[in-house]
Amino acid sequence: MSITATTTATTTMRYDEAVDHALGQAMAEDPTVVTYGEDVQILRRVLHSRFGGDRVKDTPISESAFMYAGVGAAMAGLRPVVELYMIDFATVGWSAILNAGSKFKDFSAGEWKVPMVLRAGVGGWYSDGGEHAQTLWGSLASYPSVEVVVPSTPADAAGLMLSAVQSDEFTVFLTPKLLDQQILDYLAGDQRDTLDLSHIQPAAGVRGEVPARVEPIPFGQAALRRDGGDVTLVSVGTGVHRCLEAADRLAADGIEASVLDLRTLAPLDKEAIVEHVARTGRVVVADEDYVRGGLTGEIAALLLESDTSARYARVAVEQTIPFAPHLEYAALPNAERIAAAAKSLA
């Protein structure tokens, strides 16, 4: 892992703690930063106890209204971080994202900004069923004037959250639930010690060093997580860790893989993609979104547009995500599928 070394003091934190750590720092510095959503006074209890119920508010189960309200609040001077349990639930009020968050700045010819963050869990691997396991980030990244962030480590989660709050743009901040120990415990674990997801959770995504004083990480800058000359594996979120697992397997077979973590899907670091793919001549895009309409196609188009000649394969979700663990695992872009795709290019 080649995360840039820093000289600042760090603490080991869970992924979810890192997000709240950065958000807490932003709230302490800027009184216009607020956060609300269903059950946030319990989920964000540390922020609640720190900043009180007027800045950390529980909402009714009215995603459509409270996402639209986030746009209204942002245009009236706040920097709201609006939280959803899962991005799947956003679809009951998708218009707030597509027709307001993505559009109002443009309608106003750039004069009236929407500095809102929509924070939501994404993804599967823990058997929550097909409408509690989607990522939908491909659609989100397709809308003009929307920033889409998917951190894969605690340190990135903190630095990218700080940037999200500071950004004047409408930003969707997506946290893979598999990396978020708090939500896993909350949804399906806390009271049973019998549950063990550790073998499926990427340790480096769940816990890690985070700067005590968070610095913003700029959007649109991919991070090379592993360097190898034979094939480039490109992904975001949990997928980055699956690629790293796949790279281990490939190394055992003598194939050296690079792993590129895009970190933000919009803006997209096109230069990094083209550079690394050109270098290795082979690419596997691993995407925990549906195979159509997402990252896998976009990268193919970028390669063709830039006349980058490379052998290409994609590993994504090709069906409704099943509930049963073994079926779900097989349907998601797991390390075995990624490694097999890489080998198919050899």
Add this chain to the structure above:
Amino acid sequence: MSITATTTATTTMRYDEAVDHALGQAMAEDPTVVTYGEDVQILRRVLHSRFGGDRVKDTPISESAFMYAGVGAAMAGLRPVVELYMIDFATVGWSAILNAGSKFKDFSAGEWKVPMVLRAGVGGWYSDGGEHAQTLWGSLASYPSVEVVVPSTPADAAGLMLSAVQSDEFTVFLTPKLLDQQILDYLAGDQRDTLDLSHIQPAAGVRGEVPARVEPIPFGQAALRRDGGDVTLVSVGTGVHRCLEAADRLAADGIEASVLDLRTLAPLDKEAIVEHVARTGRVVVADEDYVRGGLTGEIAALLLESDTSARYARVAVEQTIPFAPHLEYAALPNAERIAAAAKSLA
């Protein structure tokens, strides 16, 4: 235009008349076919006067509920054709499409089908502003178990509507508003003779011969609308006509273009795409959807996956669609942009 010749009697009809003609045929033959939506008793007044208010129903402005109700009705034995003015409005209740229409058959392991049709206007070119001009078909086609249909001519509109109603799958039937003279008159024209959109409307899409007795057109079969050996222009809906215009311009410059009308985005006729692109060695994908997350990327991926070597360019929507006519025209995939893209590959 190489539409397959038929021996059946035909009548000249508007695009919108062709859709209703097919729907009327289906309703006459099958009493479980019903249609409802906002103002449909006026918009579908011919069907209303024919089949009465119990089968052609006005709804409240409750897209979320009435789309979900369509799924409920379909699973309880009807074949509802649920109509929306525009697909943009579906986003207030997108969950009905994504989490119900696309999923319930799969959740039931294929046992319980959802034979519903969602019919909606799509697209721009007539200055209705950025949240009344989208197509969103890229996202729709990305969801598992959804059929997405975009007819480009009256004859196709009729034959594909009949298939949509007869299909046991959840089907989204999208009608480009620019081709639908009824909706253009309704929204912005009827009472002023001063308005003239004819120079921007593709005549062959607005009016055409339609079989008196409609035969279903199978999904997933692209139609070659023009044959040329230098470049393949791929599109759907209004875009097909823009490609034909572009092909005329290109021909004047000695470049012979094929124009492939996909007709349905899901299922997608991959063989036809690969075959024609391989033949011409150059492809321009023209898509009236956002450039990311849609058809343009999907075709790039198909080409790379099938090792089809071809020069590639795409023309799609890269920003929030402006209202002002000249800005809107420039932002949409117009013939000038398509021709220029084709030439860039020469």
Add this chain to the structure above:
Amino acid sequence: MATKMDAARVYRMMVRSRMVEDAIVEAWAEGLVPGEYHAAIGEEGINAGIIAHLTEHDTMALDHRNTSPFIMRGTDPKALMLEVLGSDEGINRGMSGHMHIFDKSVKAGSDGIVGSGGPLAVGQAYAHTRLHPGSVAITFHGEATMNQGLLMESYNMAVAWNLPVVFVCKDNKWGITTYSKDVTGGDPVSRAKGFGLHVETAAGHKVQDVYAAAGRLVERARAGKGPGFLYLTCHRPNGHFEGDPLVGLLRNPKKQLSVWVPELQGGLVAEGGSVADKAKAMAGVGVRAGRYTRDVALTLRKDPVRRGRSLVSSSVATKIEEQERAEIRAAMDEARERVGHRVGFGVKGGIR
């Protein structure tokens, strides 16, 4: 806010709004306004009676009938006209058009997704409680929009969070071609009360009554006593939008019927469908047309601007009208000049 209404100011607001809209409607008929145009003609009493109460930091979340509230709140008429006429010199550089105008300088934005103003105002009001306590957020919607879930959610949220929002329901009885009572359970006022909203009502064509009722709700909201629901009746003489086919049926029956009658007869004689169903359907269209005719007739008697004139002396009224007419005419003349007298709005039709 037991302040007395400044009748001259309010009359000026109404006249100005009406003149701007008349000018736009005229341009629309000439083919100079691309796309849809929804006039608020008939709603001036509502808009003026409410907007007269607003102060610096108050915000407005508007719907598709937004020209009137923008103009009353102080938006530059020419900038708005240019936008509506499709110029890239418009207030939003041609990006918004009539349905999605934003004017940050008057703290107002509009949106074409019906009902979205409700939750947008909820968010604005939440911001006010933190940044400008004592300010209110106003949002306007029609009665048919009360069936849009996101609006209903926002009623609840405003009450639950005790926010300074005033929801203004303008009941003109119709949602496009659908008679709202035909698709609505209960009535707007009981529904609003069911959410715990504090309700006031008035006849929208009586600006002084609107002013009084709005004042009570705005005052409550400013005092932190929570949101209000202002239920107002009104009419839409121009129909849903310019070119409304139902209005056309009344104004130019020959033209419209020459299209509709053969169509409907086609349906009647076509196979499939029972005779009883067909008869009912035709009767349904008849009832709709009848109701519509009645409503339009009523409209003429209930013009808020004409009524508002009687609140000021005739000489004051005349002076206001002259001043406004001169300014608005000049604005529209200039706007027309800049976009050119194009016919139609296809890009090949002479667009600058």
Add this chain to the structure above:
Amino acid sequence: MATKMDAARVYRMMVRSRMVEDAIVEAWAEGLVPGEYHAAIGEEGINAGIIAHLTEHDTMALDHRNTSPFIMRGTDPKALMLEVLGSDEGINRGMSGHMHIFDKSVKAGSDGIVGSGGPLAVGQAYAHTRLHPGSVAITFHGEATMNQGLLMESYNMAVAWNLPVVFVCKDNKWGITTYSKDVTGGDPVSRAKGFGLHVETAAGHKVQDVYAAAGRLVERARAGKGPGFLYLTCHRPNGHFEGDPLVGLLRNPKKQLSVWVPELQGGLVAEGGSVADKAKAMAGVGVRAGRYTRDVALTLRKDPVRRGRSLVSSSVATKIEEQERAEIRAAMDEARERVGHRVGFGVKGGIR
């Protein structure tokens, strides 16, 4: 439907449901149930009192507490258990899991998007009017879900279209960790009336009262007199889902507090935020915990199954319990056997 309640049948339904859920909860605690599990324990009086009225073509649109209504309506317990335990031999071949079970044979489906059952039932009811007149569609939702717009839209649509739907509101006072009154304007019954819905109410732990109230609404709906809203109180002794941290706080305070207290103290001492806000926030958590403790205490007194037992003779009750216990035990034993006694559910953990 003034029929007398068949107490033995209803008691059997409740016992069966409780036993299936107890067995699933036990398996959950052993790590055998992947994901979330929301028990309807405490809602058996509601489900039995309503489902006892249903006939062949009636449909049900269920929410996340669906095991109980499925079982009462006749779903095969073993097939359901296998699904919930993550087997591909389950009723939906492992595709659905507990939250999205579909059983076409009993005309019932469930969904994890809160409120969606409302409009799904509206669509079913519309189909009934055309295909099976006299049939009804029943849908269940919690009180917190009444703030979901698509559900409110469906209330309106059912009234406007006069459809045979019964909306069942199960008020257990909580939506996950949020006390519903804290985020809700008005109250459920006035809100429902505001939509023009016909309302009946009963205490959900008294199955005979539920049966009577449901009977009146079902009868109205079958007769074409329109939709109804059945408001019922209940409790959720197991909390929102298995593993609910608030329940954990009560049952195993040491473990839970050892995590929460340092966290909250961390927030209290951290910079930023006023002291008054912090104090209020802590008090808020305290109030929540207090209310929660009170509710759980009440629960024990209001067990619908225990109360339902008194409606039949003790010998009949015992016989029912024995029969059901034998069947359900056998079903769960078989289901466990088929999925294997795995610990955890990661794919590397020994999944078949």
